[in-house]
Amino acid sequence: MPKAEYQRLTRAQSRSGIADALMSRSSLWLGQDHLLCVDSGGFTETYKRFYFRDIQAFTLVASRRRAILNWILLVPTVPCLAWLLTILVSQPVPDRGMVITLAILTSIFALPLLINNLLGPTCTCRLRTAVQVEEVPSLCRLRRARKVLGRIRPLIAAAQGGEVPTEIISTRMRELFQTQAVTTPTEAVAGQPGAPPPAVA
């Protein structure tokens, strides 16, 4: 059997935003010399390729998605569970139909709640090339994102001739920032349109 051209890195995840989440799902695949981001929208698939030689940076930012989902699922879970426990404790011979109904109802909310917490903290992942900054919706869990990053880091480093030592990054960033500051128009004043964002060190 021939070797598959692409290896799955992540399962399909909903895109952020309610409309997008309903319409399309995104997954990430590993190709020979690139990452393939597949957006499936019903009966079509849209592909975006990010070649290892072009990837400049990955940024992971912790998000509150897990906490929000927890609250959304906790609100119906708690009353259902409380009701179920009340029936079980208060009635010597509980109504079996009611208990089964409530147990199913509780599990409908409790199971996703459990899975949401087992999958770990959430994040948003942005991939940067020379001409774009793309969000990678399928890397929405920190643990998974780190795992994927650990897998593709050596491939990117190999395609770009090695990794950048951490001590060099700061120096070169500072040089870059100074160049940017010099090339910024003189009329651009901090706080006004066209002014560079505040720099932080």
Place this chain on the structure above:
Amino acid sequence: MNTPIQCPRCQAWLLEGVFNQPELVPCPACGVPLQTEIFPAFFRPINPGRAGEAVMVEGESSCFYHPQKKAVRPCDGCGRFLCALCDCEFNGQHFCPACLETGKTRGRIKNLENQRMRYDSIALALAIYPLLLFYFTLITAPISLFVAIRYWNAPRSLVHRTRIRHVAAITLALLQMTGWGLLFITLASHHRS
């Protein structure tokens, strides 16, 4: 020129202390936990596009698309002479813009394809969804069968390479059509008797 990395939340430029760290570190400006991995391509200068040299000597080979520009190489697709402006390098090969467009639209250069229609999913959806209102399957089952057979050899998804959906759609459609056939035969025999 590359612009510095910005914090996705507050848009502040990140300069040092947050790059290639093993854990999330707070953004020095807004405090949001982030992890930024930088690769050598970030520091690579962006090469300016080439304009193409003008033909200086009469009789010198010139670009097919720009006769006043000097040809630098032939197109690997059609063999036309190209100037530096028209020379599009892709995966180690050199194409003219027309060949690149043709390759993209006709799917000849697979790495340029950015969209595919999932005919197998259409066929399967036509076989499954109408089951909710089963009498629709009288019409949709033959359509599903037609789509599955007509597009059997059509390019499938780049990543899901099996024909399982096609097979499932054909099986379901045939079952539905058999069911309708049996129903009509039964009704006909009842009508006769």
